[in-house]
Each structure stands twice: as C-alpha cells, then as structure tokens.
Amino acid sequence: MVFVRQKLLTMRELVTIQVGTYANFIGSHFWNFQDELLGLAEEPNRDPLFKSSYLDMDVLYRTGETQKGIPTYCPRLLSVGFQGSLGSLNLSGFLYDHIQSPNPDVLTWTGNVARLVAAPHPKNLFLQSLYEEEHGKLDASEDDPASSLTKSIQDIARVECLENDVKFWTDFSKVQYHPQSLYELNNSWTDINKFDNYGIGKDVLSGGLLLEEMNERLRFFIEECDHIQGIQFVVDDFGGFSAAAVEILEDIADEYTNTPVLLYSVRDPCVYANAINQKSIARALHDAVSFSRLSSYCHLMIPVGLPSVRRAFSPLLLVEDHKPYHTSAVYASSMHSISIPFRMQMPGPATSSTFTSGAMDVGEIVHTLSGQSRQNMVTSLAIAMPPPSLIEENNQGTILRNLRSLTPELKEDHEDLLATESLVVQGAFYSDGHRATLSQVEDSLCAAYQREPSKPLFSRLSVALCPLPVPLPFPSIFGSKIGQHGELEYDAVQGVRPRGSLDVESIPMATRLRSSCAIVPFLEKRSGDLRKYGIARGAPGAGLLCDWGFEKDEVDDMGEHLVKLLTAFDPHSGTASDSD
Template sequence: MNILHHKSYHVYNRKNIEKVKADEAEAEREAKIKKDKVTLAESESRLTILRQRANANLPAPAEEPKQHFNLFEGLSKGGNQEHEAEVKAKDDQWDKQITMYLEKGAEKAPWYAKESNQVEKYIDKDKFKRRENNDHKKKPIQLLDDPLDAIKKQLKSREERKRDKHDYKRKKADKHKDTKTGSSSIEELRKKRREREQEERARKNRLFLGPQQETLDERNMSYNSQFNKRETEQAHHQRSGSIANHVGTHFWNSQEEYFTYGGSNESKTEEINHDVLYRAGENSSGVSTYTPRTLIYDLKGGFGSMQKYNRLFSMEDDPQQATWDQGVSRIDRSVPKSQYQHELDRMESENDPNINLDILQQLDSSVNNWSDYNRIYYHPRSVNPIVTHQMDNEITPFDNYTIGREAYGQNEKEMDIFEDNFRFFVEECDNLQGFQVFADVDDAFGGFTEGLLNNIRDEYLKTPIMTYGLSDSHAEYRTDRHKQKIILNRVLGMTRLAELSSIYIPIYTPTMAATQRSGLSPYIYFNEHSRYHTSAIIAAAIETNSLPYRLKHNPITMAETISKLNWVRSTSLASLSVCIPLPISKNGYIDTIETMTKKEQLRPTLSLSDRISTTEKIDVYGESLVARGLPRNMSGQFEYLGKLYEGFKEENDPLQSRHRVETSFPLPDSFPRIFTSRLDQEGHVSHQTTYEVPSSIPIMTRLQSGSELKYTVDQHLKQLDKIRFADFYEYSQGECALTKEDFLETKEALITLSDVYTNDDDMMM
C-alpha cells in the first residue's frame, strides 16, 4: 500500500520522525536518571562505612585540668578603676586653677540679625590713588547675604512677564474688535466674487458645451479626485494596515466584478478561467460557495472590523474554531464597521443592487483600514492573525526583520497554520501552477514571509513562487535610525526572499512626480500618501500581469513566464511597470495613432521600481507584455499594435511573451476615484470633457528582467554602506538573530546581484 508522503500517518512524515526521535531521547534521559540515582546511593553507602571506620581509630579527647575558682581575678589583673578615675578628676581640677586661657572675642552678628537694607562694601583703597575723575576706581563689591532678597527679585520678574503677557492679549483683543467692524464689507466682496465666477463658468458652458449642458458644474462631479482635492488631501492620514493587504483587497474586489450574481452566477467574460484563483465548495448548510484560494496574515487588531465567520460560513465550517482566541465571530470587536460596509449589508439584506452615491463620495475620507472597503466573503481558513504581536504596540513594535522571522515560528507553534490551512487550499488544486505572494518588506513582515517561504520550499521544492516585495515610497521616518532600520529590512527582504523565490519583484508605491514624468498625469490624479489610492494602482498592475496563466484559451503557465525572466537561474529579480490607463481614443485606433504621435503619448508607462535607469541603452534579458481592453470592433488594430510594441523585443524572441486580451480591467465601486474627466465609461480617451463614470479601463503591463534593475540594487547597496550593524543590537537578539557575518553576506549578495544586472556597455568600460 502506498501512503502519500504528506499524510499525517505516514511513517516517514517529518512530524512522525521528529516524534520518534523525541521519544527515544526521553527514554534515554529517564534511564540516565535511574543510573545516576543508583550510583549516588552506592557512593553514599561507601562514605558511611569509611566514616565509621575512621571514627573507631581516633584517640579519646583529653580532659581539661581542674583549677581553683578565683572570685577576685578581675581586680588582681586590672586594678581599681574607680580609684584611678577619682585621682584623674582631682588633677584636672588643679590644672584649671593654675592655667591661664586667652579670652574668646565676641561673635559677629549673624546675617539674619542685620537689617534688610544693610550692605557691606569693600573698596580697595591702596591700589588706586585719589583723582578728581573717579571712573578709574574699582567698583565696590556688594554682598547680598539674605536669600530672601534673591527670592523677591525672582518673583518680581515673574510678575512682570505675566503682566506683559496679559497686556499683549488685551491689545490683540482690542485689535480684533477694531477689525470686526469691517467684516461685513469683506463678506460682501466675497459674495460678489463668487457670483462673478459663477457667471463666468455658466458663460463657458454655454460656449463649449451648448445650451443643453449649461447646468453642468465640474465641482459637483464627485467621481474624479481631480475635482475633489479637499477629500483627497483628507486621506493623508490613511496609512494604517499593511500595503500587502491593501493590494490584496483591491485585487480580490476586482475579481468579484467579473461575476454576475443571479440564478446562474455566470462570468461577464469568456476569456478568463476563474477556477485558477477560486475554489468551489459547500458550507455546513449545503449552500454552494465560490471563495478565493488565499491566506491573509495580519497582526492582532490589523483586520479591523472583518469577521472570521460571515454569512456564508459559520463556526461549524471551521473545525479549528476552538483555537480562535480573539472572539467567536469577530477578530476585534472594538472596531466598528465603516459606512461602506454598512451599505453593503443593507444592499444584501434588501436585495438592492444600487449603492448610495453619498457613501461612495465619502469613501476616500472614511477609509482607515483595508477591511473598510473589502467586498469579499473569505473562507474562515483564509483569515489568520499573528497571535504573537499586536498592531501599533509601542512596547513590542513589529518593525524588525528578525522579529518577524521569530514570530512566524512562534505563530506556527500556536496555530499550525501551514500544516492545516495552507494544505487545505493546496490539496484542492487539480493542477498547481505556483504561489503568488504579496509581502511588506519595510517592517517585520519580510522576516515573517521568509519563514513561510522556507516551509513552502521544504514541501514544494520545484514549484514556482512569484513574490512581490512591497515598500512605501513615503515611509514615515521617526528618526535617522528608524530610516536605516527600514533600509536594512528592505535589503534583507530583497536578498533572502529573492533566494527563496523563483522571481522577486520589488515594488514601490507610485508617486505623482513619477506619474508626471511618465505622461499619465492627464488621465489619473491620486493621493500618493494614501495607501488606499496607491495600492489600487499596484493591484491593477498585478492583476493584469497575472492574466497569461489565467486565460481559458492559449494560456501559459506561471513556470513558463518565470523561465523567460530567470532562464539562467541567476536573474531572480524583475521590475513591473504599468500603463494605467492605456490611452485609446474612443474614435478608434486610427485616431489614436494620429493624435498620439510620440511614444510617451501612445504608451505612457509608470515604473513601480525604486530607481529608473537614466541611460538610453538598457539590456533586457526577458519580458512579458500584457495589453488588455483592446476592442476588436475597431479598425486599424494591426497598425496600432505595431506602434504600441515599438522598442520592445521581437515578437518571435523566445524570451518574450505578448498577450492581448479584449476584457478591460473592471472597476468596482470600492476602487478610488483617481481618473480624470478625459475618460468615458469604457475608459477610452475623449477629446472633450466627459462626466461619465468609468466602469472599466484598458491597461498594459510590462514585467521585465534586465539591466534596469542594477540601479535599484546599487541604491540599496549605497544605503547599506552607511549602516553600522553594531548600532542595531535588536537584530542580534532572539532565536533568529543575525550576526556580523550574516550582515556581510547580505552585502556580498547585493554586490553579486549588481554584477548580474550590469549593462554590457558598462562592462566594456
């Protein structure tokens, strides 16, 4: 009988082998304890016998000689002390009578007996001669002996400062009263100015939009963040939650938009195979479910208001519910639901497909956590808290790479997530292509991910792993030391996760400066400080990049994509860039080519890497291109694609793959309002201002491995040279501590990566 190696009752299972070894060690320890007890008893018995023999041969103790008892022994030795004291007293009295002492002078009156205004003056009269001009004389030294004078002087100065402050406030209040009388005229001027601006705006609408659209007002169009800068600026504080979970939430929300919920639950597109990312099943009530194949990790308190058990799954569907120590149905009961979540509950309970538009307008300012805009019901095994650490805990912060590595081991001992939940999803796959990992690398989540990848590699040695290392371009540095710690975490994540992954893609949150350089600023406007905004762009790029191995027709596997990028097994880094949106004119491909003559206009590409090469010559080892949202009913597609792919590798190059998909990227209502009024409902570019809400957009992504990555590696190496490892003692503590040798090996790994991605022209120089 052949027993699968991953079954718990397999005799050569790793756990069973460790259990046998532990039992053998325990038996050996007990035998040793028994043997030590016997040896100790025998030694004590021998010592007792030897002591008895030794005492028998000792001579009897000698008796002390008897002496006469003397009652006056003390007097005979020391003399009569009382008599000696009397003689000494008589001698002292006689000395006082015949000895003359000098009279003691009268003491000077103490300082507190003087009058308060009494001051002693000392003048050096011998040093200077008298002259008519007394300026040459040395000024007298004044000694103020009374400490009460110093106290009174200090209190007097304090009263003067208080009085000056009071006078300043009084003068300021009087000034405010004087200016208040003219406020009415200022308000009138403001009112006239607003009326004048409104008239000018109405006149512009009549000239450009015609009389039918005269009432349109750009400021009332809430969809475009370009016209809602106030709400966008309010999102500056929205930085809570890991970037990976923000990206994952947008990723799965967009997947839901592919489905039409009704009697058939059919997909809106026939090009994508959703079984790659979703699993079909049934809950305890017999209801069919279709949930993502995913594991979500976060700290305690990081899940916000998300429920482990929801409308689809109850505690009966999770046999491990007894080990859940954060509440029966909610991870953190103290966090209330957002308005958006309440609206989703209302729509589901009332079976209403229409959402309240006012809540959508307030979504930017109301998002505090990634769970606030989540639309997915996850399986209970997908939600996995890290029980060893609490979110925003200043005493034990989760900001150290080695702490994350140690936390993974401790969390596995407590929860055993890999053995139970991870295998639960993997063993259901009929054709496992690989693993896609989103991980923050600015804090301890990088080390936590290393522990997870180690377990995956132990069980699935040759299975492809595509890891996205996410960093915040606007990470908040409390101190210079904190900045260096984030850099050290990023470097450790790049070197160690790249070694365990088949391909490692470092990604930084996009910025508006990079957007303007790329040429995308006419189409998108976002808050670069909001993870809710920046993660949406990253999620759209990753979702589009994953299309090739999710297609129904002519797909390529994840292993084939990775083989084109890392075919020499040493180029394990790749960079991802995105064109969001891909500007296609609503008038067709021909109009697109004629109006967008430059490459930057036809293909404005935003790089998600840290540094971009400034040289024109870039060696590309391998690349994967995905263009989606290309309508087939437009004429001139062949000419358009020829212009679009100019500058890339040849189509027949074995290290390049090109994929064209008609399905656009769907935009759920939870997607942030980052697109301008130049896009219509289908995401196509319009020559006139439009106020339609885009429901989908065309996107193009490029995943490449080449010399462009050298600048990212060199930047990390340059920053690492400024770090003195001895100053970061916290990295050398704990079970997964780093040593000085490990730090030097990390630097050596960066140097090796830099050499791998060196341009051929640079090597010739």
C-alpha cells in the first residue's frame, strides 16, 4: 500500500451544476454549509477553527455586483429544474432586479387574449425571518436577555416549520444566487412521477433551444474562470433529468475537453418506494441507459442513493426516508467533505502543518482513483457521520470500520488488491472533548490501515481541522448520543426526539471514495439488463429504446461501454456478453 501525504496547490475555480429536483435538494444543503462557514468566519465568539479553516471559498464563489453597484458573492452554479420548482424564489434570485418572463402573446392572433398567472408561493416562516434579519427588522442582540429569549423562540418555530412544511429546495435555502444560476425547463413535466424515463427527457430537449440556453449560462461561469480545476455535477439519475444532464455533459466534453468532471449520480429513497408501481423492463432499461450515457461523459462517477438512509445510519442518524429534506442533507454532507481538498489554501510557513493537509484538485482525485492499474471511472462513496474519536474507549472501532456506504448494490466482504481510495477527515476528535491535530489523524489512520486485513493498493489522505458546521436549516436527524460538537456520548440516554441545529453546532466527518471490485454487482446489473432487454435477439425492450430515439448501433455502443467498465474490474466478465 502506498500512503500519500500533502501536496500544495494554488486556488483554482470549481463550477457546480445541479440538474433535477433531488439534486437541487442536495445542492441547497451544500450551499447552506458554505454560507454558514462564511458567516462563522466573521463571528468573533465562535470556534476559532472556523475563523482559521484555511478553505478558499473563492474556489466555489464568484464576486460581482448588482446593477446598482452593490457587491455580491454568489455560488458559481448552474441549477436546472422543473418549471415552477423554485417555490417563492424568482428566477433572478433576490439580489438582482426581477427577470421578466418572455411575452407569451401570439402576435398573429387578433382575438381576445386571456393571461392566467399563477399566484407566487408564499415564503415560509424560515424564509420570512431570514428576510427580516437581513433587512434589520429583527433584533438579534445576544447582549439583551429579552432579545436572546425572543430569538430562541423564533429559532424553535423556524425548525418546526422546516420539519413540517418543506416542499421545494428553496424553502430551506439561505443563499443568494446569481440570475444566471437558476434555470427552469419551460413546458416540462411538473409531476416527477411522470418524468420518469430517459426518453421523456430527450423529448423535452429535442428542439435544442433549451439546451442552448443552459449552455449559455454555463459558459458565463466557466469562461470567467482564470484557472478552472473542474466541474462538480449532481444529477437525478432516475428520470428524464439524466437525459438533460447527458446533453450538457456532451457539450462540456466538446467545448472544455481538458476540464475534468466529477459526477454524482443521485437517487431519492422515495424512488425505490415508487418503483413497485413501475414496469420493470422500462425501469431496468432507464437505469442501464442513464448510467451508460452519464458515465461516458464524465471523468469520475459516484453513484449515490440508498433504499433507506435511516436503516444504514440508525441510531446515530434518525432520518425520515420519505423526506427529501432529510435524506439530501446526508448526501450533501458527504459532498461537502469530498470537496474540502479542492479548496484548501496553499499553506504558508506558519500554517503548513497546522490546519489542513492533503490539498488536491479534481484532476488529482480522478488520477488517484482511475489512473492506476485499471482505467475505471466509477467509485463507491462511504461516510462516517460522525466518526468515533481516534482513541476509542467504547470498542466502536476505527474511523475506517465505521464508514457506511452511500452507494447501493455493492459486493460485501470483498478483497481487491488493486483497490485505490481517497479519504477525507475533518474536525476529528482525538479523545473525548479534545480535537485531534493533523499529525494525530495521520498517524492514527496509518496505523488503522496497517491493521486492515485487505489494504488498498493506493490511498490518499486529506485532513482539515475545521468540522462540518450545522446551520439552522439543517434537519433534525441526529440521535441523542451525538453531542453539541458532534462528539459521541455513549452514556447518553436514548431520547425520542431527534436533535437538530439548535442542539448540535458542528460534527466531524470522514468520507471515502473507493475504486474497487465491490462496484461489480452495480455494473453487472445495468450491463445485464441492457443486454437482456435491449440488445439480445428478440429483446422485449428493443421497441421501447427505439421510441426513446435510440438506433440499434447506439444501443450496441452503450452495451460495449458497460462491458468495458465491467472488464476493468474482472477480465472474465465480458465473455458472456459476446455470446448473446
């Protein structure tokens, strides 16, 4: 096993793309984390780790100004969703003047015209109080006991509002967006249960105008970058949005050939519950086509989405699987942790071994996971949220033993001598109540790897002392054994009420991307389904693929791509496909 330590970088920009309803739920939590970090860095009485995090937020954000000359600091983001999916947020956000929709009147019509305009969705209590705070209408002085009590009561009400009333991803977003960031697919489906296959997504984009509009917005963010390091892309993979994502990815591959793409293919647990009512052939073909097409145009693909998040993480996390607001928070936490190495500031002489270690860019993590003995681009994702302390006195095992997979359909108890992985640890505790130093984390993980019965061929470790902040919009999903700063309190009485942002201020995180043969069942399922239902002689789904707009040679190419991915892990796996 090779264990790699720190390599220094200069800042390079990262552009984020979110395509689909659930992808935007994840993105909303992700950007709330960033907004919280920015706020904590400016508050004098907060944990000094947040003030000295040495994370360069310019990697994710851009500076600008409004038409009135007011400075802005907005995510470098393109968000794509259904028409009407922004809730109370308008297409230009709140910073800029409202963007008027195109005039829908038909100029050749000489008769009477009636225009029907839907009433805007009202802001919920959280968004109302956020607006009032930003405009100085709420007195939040911590020195005044009466004001502090009022704020506490307001916070409790806001948490209850979010737990019960979230309908849109914008309902819990506290971030200001640039007008170029928010894009709706006009005239698209508004019922996600009907926008459920790749063919429907292709139909929506068939005219080409919507795709060009999305690409113009993406071009705005990419071409203003001085040294773009890559694109982090989050897409709903279970419906028509995957087709929209593929079209965007194709243009990225054509226009920005050398820009690596890190793709999260995400799935809401509710999809698994609804799949019972869907035709199995159509569902299987969608999954195979979506995965084949998406993986063809990215440099590293991370499938994310469990049938039950609660089952995987209980009792530490008490997630309600039917709430996208809950489950997306877990996935967003892992996405935040993975991106930490991409924005570590280059340390100076006084900080080189104090706050961060293991900086790297998107290209380096792609090379780490796909540039070794095998040329694959599909990895599994696992997290410990939160991990145990390095000196564990309750026989809970090491951080490595507490990682839980977020990628479905993995092979259990596998041994892969060619496995490679990247591990990120942030805000770890050394012992009860004491934060670990960089060297303590590195030494502990080195020792833990040595004790593992199956060691990876290559491992890369990145460490940040700054923990994951828990902003107020974060859902109440923590069990009673998680303390105020994410420490594990094993003697705590198991409570009935889940804990949230009013009880837990921050938590440590450990996140691992792993390239190994554990992903083989995931690949085999999609390759086998495409061969059985779409390619084999008399395949029952061949007509459906034709209806989706695919010629036979295109389907064959997708099948060959899947076999190639599979063969990278098992040289014997492709032989069966050749005989069909």
